[in-house]
Amino acid sequence: MPSPHVPLAAPAAPSRASGRELVAAAIAAARARGEQLPRKPRKPRRVHHPFGLEALYFSRLRGAARRLFGEIDRWLEANYSGMLANRAPVAQRSVRAEGLVAEKQGRRDAAARFDDLDRQLSRFEEIVHRRWGRLSPDLVRQAQDIARRVNRENIRVFDEQNRHVLGVSVEAAEPWLADEEAIFAHENAALIRDIGATATRRVAALVTDCVRNGSSTSDLRKAVQEELGIATRRAALIAVDQVGKFNGRLTQRRQQAIGITNYRWRGVLDQRERPAHVAREGVEFAWDDPPSDGNPGEPIRCRCVAEPVMEDFADLLEPRPTFRTGGSASQQDV
Numbered sequence: 605m606p607s608p609h610v611p612l613a614a615p616a617a618p619s620r621a622s623g624r625e626l627v628a629a630a631i632a633a634a635r636a637r638g639e640q641l642p643r644k645p646r647k648p649r650r651v652h653h654p655f656g657l658e659a660l661y662f663s664r665l666r667g668a669a670r671r672l673f674g675e676i677d678r679w680l681e682a683n684y685s686g687m688l689a690n691r692a693p694v695a696q697r698s699v700r701a702e703g704l705v706a707e708k709q710g711r712r713d714a715a716a717r718f719d720d721l722d723r724q725l726s727r728f729e730e731i732v733h734r735r736w737g738r739l740s741p742d743l744v745r746q747a748q749d750i751a752r753r754v755n756r757e758n759i760r761v762f763d764e765q766n767r768h769v770l771g772v773s774v775e776a777a778e779p780w781l782a783d784e785e786a787i788f789a790h791e792n793a794a795l796i797r798d799i800g801a802t803a804t805r806r807v808a809a810l811v812t813d814c815v816r817n818g819s820s821t822s823d824l825r826k827a828v829q830e831e832l833g834i835a836t837r838r839a840a841l842i843a844v845d846q847v848g849k850f851n852g853r854l855t856q857r858r859q860q861a862i863g864i865t866n867y868r869w870r871g872v873l874d875q876r877e878r879p880a881h882v883a884r885e886g887v888e889f890a891w892d893d894p895p896s897d898g899n900p901g902e903p904i905r906c907r908c909v910a911e912p913v914m915e916d917f918a919d920l921l922e923p924r925p926t927f928r929t930g931g932s933a934s935q936q937d938v
């Protein structure tokens with residue numbers, strides 16, 4: 605399924621110098637508080653795709669798809685045999701032998717039955733549409749909730765990494781955050797609506813086909829269950845893809861905001877990871893010059909993440925001579 609991910613202009617990165625100033629200020633403040641800092645940047649900790657949130661998002665989407673299909677199934681159980689009865693048996697009936705009047709009457713009957721069938725089918729589509737329409741606002745709120753959770757997790761990982769590598773928390777203003785969350789919710793609302801619309805269309809076509817072929821109720825229900833499987837797989841794809849993309853963008857914003865220009869590619873290294881991404885394991889890239897398919901998380905279904913390259917903060921951590929004010933002799937005077 606193509607992701608309707610709207611390509612956005614790359615976030616306008618704050619200058620590296622202004623980011624480094626934030627780091628320098630955080631280090632100076634920690635020293636002033638008498639905190640012990642590492643003498644040089646430590647090796648970053650391994651970071652991971654937010655699997656737990658991906659699973660949470662997927663279970664919510666899957667739950668909604670199951671509720672919708674449960675409703676479809678109940679409706680079909682109640683109405684399908686009636687629809688089958690309306691299936692025109694014209695071909696089997698020898699109206700010709702009954703004369704012209706009977707033939708005309710037969711045609712009128714058949715037309716009426718097909719009209720009934722059409723009405724039932726459009727009513728079915730209407731019911732499914734309406735049902736999905738009732739579910740969607742809730743799903744959109746769920747997408748907003750997922751956006752907030754991914755953001756909280758991203759902040760936590762970012763802050764932990766900084767405290768590990770540099771020994772300090774580095775805070776930057778995040779005027780872009782509200783927009784990023786809104787974009788995620790908006791795109792996901794569109795994807796969720798699309799799952800519902802596609803499922804409705806496909807199930808309606810399926811019912812029409814089954815009526816035409818005189819398929820049994822159990823065959824139809826089996827086919828509908830397969831459609832539920834398809835909708836569920838699409839939900840899984842959305843969950844992994846969207847959570848990875850969003851997490852990747854937040855990581856890029858946050859790292860660039862504190863003057864980190866480069867990252868090392870880190871993957872999950874399991875069977876599902878693309879060979880091209882496995883080959884990038886540990887390779888350094890510039891945020892501004894990513895591989896052809898994008899930064900980690902950007903390619904469809906990518907669960908790779910960006911480990912910050914922070915070696916060039918070494919000069920900021922070098923112990924500095926202490927200058928004292930207030931007249932008393934310092935080491936520097938000697």
Ligand SMILES: [Zn+2]
Pocket residue numbers: 871877878881901905906907908
């Ligand atoms: Zn990947």
